[in-house]
Amino acid sequence: MSTATLKTRPVPALPAIATLAWRELVRFFRQRTRVFGALGQPIIFWLMFSEGFKSVDLGYAYQFPGIIAMILLFTAIFTTISIIEDRNEGFLQGVLVSPVPRWAMVMGKVLGGAVIAWLQAFLFFLLGWFTIPAIDPPLINVAVALVLMFVMAIALTALGFFLAWKTDSSQAYHAMMSVLLFPMWLLSGAFFPVHWGTVMGYIVMLNPLTYGVAGLRHLLAGGETIDDGWLPSLELSWGISIAFAVVMLAMATKIVATRTKGDLK
Numbered sequence: 001m002s003t004a005t006l007k008t009r010p011v012p013a014l015p016a017i018a019t020l021a022w023r024e025l026v027r028f029f030r031q032r033t034r035v036f037g038a039l040g041q042p043i044i045f046w047l048m049f050s051e052g053f054k055s056v057d058l059g060y061a062y063q064f065p066g067i068i069a070m071i072l073l074f075t076a077i078f079t080t081i082s083i084i085e086d087r088n089e090g091f092l093q094g095v096l097v098s099p100v101p102r103w104a105m106v107m108g109k110v111l112g113g114a115v116i117a118w119l120q121a122f123l124f125f126l127l128g129w130f131t132i133p134a135i136d137p138p139l140i141n142v143a144v145a146l147v148l149m150f151v152m153a154i155a156l157t158a159l160g161f162f163l164a165w166k167t168d169s170s171q172a173y174h175a176m177m178s179v180l181l182f183p184m185w186l187l188s189g190a191f192f193p194v195h196w197g198t199v200m201g202y203i204v205m206l207n208p209l210t211y212g213v214a215g216l217r218h219l220l221a222g223g224e225t226i227d228d229g230w231l232p233s234l235e236l237s238w239g240i241s242i243a244f245a246v247v248m249l250a251m252a253t254k255i256v257a258t259r260t261k262g263d264l265k
Contacts, residue, residue, distance in 0.1 A: 013100075013101050013103070013104040013107075014104075016100040016101070016104040016105070016108060017104050017107045017108040017111060018108070019108065020095075020104075020105060020107075020108025020109055020111075020112065021107075021108045021109075021111040021112035021115070022112070023108075023112065024079070024082065024108075024109065024111075024112025024113055024115075024116065025112055025115060025116065027082065028079075028116050039123070043123075043127065061134045061135060061217075061220070061221035061222070062191075062217070062221060063190070063191055064128055064132070064135055064216075064220060064221060065190070065213050065214075065216030065217045065220055065221060066188070066189070066190025066191050066213055067124065067190070068121050068124060068125060068149065068216060069152065069185065069188060069190055069209060069212060069213045069216070070185050070190065071117070071120050071121045071124055072117050072118070072120075072121045072149060072152050072153050072156055072212075073156050073181060073184070073185050073209070074181075074185075075116060075117035075120045075121070076113055076114065076117040076153055076156035076157040076159075076160050077156065077159075077160040077163075077177055077181055079112075079113035079116050079117060079157065079160065080109075080113055080157060080160030080161050080163075080164045081164065081170055081173060082109075082113075083109065083160075083161060083164035083165060084164055084167060084168075084169065084170050084173060085170075096256070102253065102256045102257065103253045105256065106158075106161065106249065106252045106253045106256060107249070109161060110154060110157045110158045110161055110249065110252065111154075113153075113157040113160070113161075114150065114153035114154045114156075114157040115153075117153040117156065117157060118149055118150050118153045121149055121153070122146065122149070125145075125146075125149075129142070135220065135221075137219060137220045137221075137222070141219040141220065142219075142220075144219055145215075145216055145219040145220055148212065148215050148216060148219065148237075148238070148241060149216070151212075151241050151242060151245050152209075152212040152241060152245075154245045154248075154249070155208070155212075155241065155244040155245035155248050156209075156248075158245065158248035158249045158251070158252045159248045161252040162248060162251050162252045162255055163176055163177075163180075165252070165255045165256065166255065184207060184209055185209065187200070187203055187204050187207050187210075188204065188207050188209040188210045188212075188213045189204055189210050189213055189214065189231075190213050193230070194210070194230045194231070195230060201230070205230075208240055208241070208243075208244040209244075210232070211232055211236065211237040211239075211240035211241050211244075212237065212240075212241045212244075214231050214232045214234075214237045215234055215237030215238055215241060217231065218231075218233075218234040218237065219234070
C-alpha cells in the first residue's frame with residue numbers, strides 16, 4: 001500500500017461546524033431540566049426586575065440592556081461546561097485526532113453554545129419589549145440589537161471555551177466563573193453609570209463587555225444615561241464587540257493546539 005493511500009483525506013469544515021453545533025442544540029433540548037431552566041430564568045428575571053425597579057429611580061430602559069448582557073454571559077459560560085464533560089467522556093479526544101480542522105471544532109462548539117445563549121436572551125427581550133412601556137425601540141433598532149446580541153454571545157461563548165479548555169473539573173470552572181466572570185458583568189456599566197476620573201471607571205472602560213452593553217443601550221434605550229454617565233458611541237461599541245469576538249475565537253482556536261492534563265484522561 002502506497003504512502004499516498006495512507007494519507008487521511010481532509011474533512012470539509014462547514015459540515016463539521018454544523019454537526020458540532022447541532023449536537024450542542026440536541027444535547028440541550030434533550031435535557032429537560034436545562035430546557036426548564038432556560039425558559040424559567042428569563043421569566044424569573046423579568047418578574048423580579050420589572051417589579052423591583054419600580055421603586056428605584058433609574059428607569060427600566062437603563063437596566064434592560066444590562067440584564068440581557070447578564071443572561072448572555074452566564075448562559076454562554078454554563079453552556080461551555082460541556083467542554084469539560086466532552087473531555088471526560090473522550091469525545092473531544094476523538095474529535096482532536098480526526099481530520100476535522102481544529103478551528104472548525106472550535107467554531108462548532110462556540111456556535112452551538114452561542115445560539116442557546118442568544119435564545120434565552122431573546123426570550124427575555126420579548127418579555128420586556130411587550131410588557132414594559134419604557135422599552136419601545138424602533139423595529140430597525142430591534143433587528144440591529146438582535147445581531148449585536150449574537151455577536152456578544154459568540155464572544156462570551158468563545159471566552160468560556162478558552163477558560164474551560166484550561167480547566168480540569170467543573171468545580172474549578174465554577175470557581176473561575178465566580179472570580180473572573182461575575183465581576184466582568186458587574187463592571188460593565190450594566191446597572192450603574194460609568195464616570196471618568198476614577199479607578200473603577202477606567203476598569204469599566206477596559207472591560208470589553210461594557211461596549212456590548214453600551215451598544216444595546218443605544219439601540220434599545222435611546223442612548224439613555226444617568227447622571228451624565230459616560231457612554232461610548234454606537235460605532236465604538238460595535239467595533240469593540242466585534243473585535244472581542246474575533247480575539248476570543250482566535251484565542252480559543254490557539255488554545256486547542258496546546259496539551260493539557262485533561263487531554264490525557
